[in-house]
Amino acid sequence: MQLESRYRARSLWLDGLTGTLAPRDPLPGDRSCDVVIVGAGFGGLWAAYSLAMLAPHLEIVVLEAEIAGYGAAGRNAGFVSAGMAGEPRVVARAQGFDGVRRTERAVIESIDHVESVIVAESIDCGDTKGGSFRIATNAAQLARARAALAARRKRGFRARTSTSCRRRRSASTCGSPA
Numbered sequence: 001m002q003l004e005s006r007y008r009a010r011s012l013w014l015d016g017l018t019g020t021l022a023p024r025d026p027l028p029g030d031r032s033c034d035v036v037i038v039g040a041g042f043g044g045l046w047a048a049y050s051l052a053m054l055a056p057h058l059e060i061v062v063l064e065a066e067i068a069g070y071g072a073a074g075r076n077a078g079f080v081s082a083g084m085a086g087e088p089r090v091v092a093r094a095q096g097f098d099g100v101r102r103t104e105r106a107v108i109e110s111i112d113h114v115e116s117v118i119v120a121e122s123i124d125c126g127d128t129k130g131g132s133f134r135i136a137t138n139a140a141q142l143a144r145a146r147a148a149l150a151a152r153r154k155r156g157f158r159a160r161t162s163t164s165c166r167r168r169r170s171a172s173t174c175g176s177p178a
């Protein structure tokens with residue numbers, strides 16, 4: 001398969017791009033710079049962007065083995081969510097209750113930061129701040145959702161809840177028949 005069609009077949013996001021998906025030429029040889037970042041996924045590109053904003057004098061080189069967005073960043077669901085990676089109780093074991101609060105706060109603040117960059121750079125990505133909606137479809141899920149909600153409230157976060165939200169309303173809110 002040609003490189004272009006291999007990349008397009010890889011993800012909806014890559015396939016939706018106009019223009020060619022040909023990677024740039026490989027480095028012709030040794031290259032000196034101030035910072036080298038390996039991998040042009042969200043992690044690498046965000047690091048490069050932030051560094052360039054903070055220290056424009058730095059020469060930053062991003063090396064990518066395939067094409068920007070080839071990894072998980074180019075295949076993900078596109079949610080910028082306020083959910084912590086990992087379980088709060090695991091974070092709490094290492095960093096304590098306050099560590100969980102600070103991590104959660106940082107994740108929530110990062111959403112506004114991402115949005116400010118989208119606006120500043122006029123990134124056409126269909127950004128919408130719609131909140132999130134958690135649905136329980138059985139008693140066990142409901143118990144876990146309630147416990148998570150209570151724990152979040154204990155950590156000082158506000159979240160709305162409606163235990164009487166029936167199937168028809170949740171279906172109309174999220175478009176799922178589940």
Ligand SMILES: Cc1cc2nc3c(=O)[nH]c(=O)nc-3n(C[C@H](O)[C@H](O)[C@H](O)COP(=O)(O)OP(=O)(O)OC[C@H]3O[C@@H](n4cnc5c(N)ncnc54)[C@H](O)[C@@H]3O)c2cc1C
Binds near residue numbers: 038043045074
């Ligand atoms: C199906 C799916 C859905 C997801 N949905 C979401 C979501 O909705 N919201 C969310 O926030 N997160 C989501 N994630 C997680 C998110 O996509 C990843 O956390 C994020 O993309 C990680 O970014 P990264 O830059 O660390 O890695 P990657 O995006 O994987 O980028 C790594 C890059 O490094 C390159 N590379 C690897 N090795 C080398 C090398 N030796 N030399 C040069 N380049 C190299 C790769 O080609 C790749 O382009 C999802 C992930 C998956 C798989």
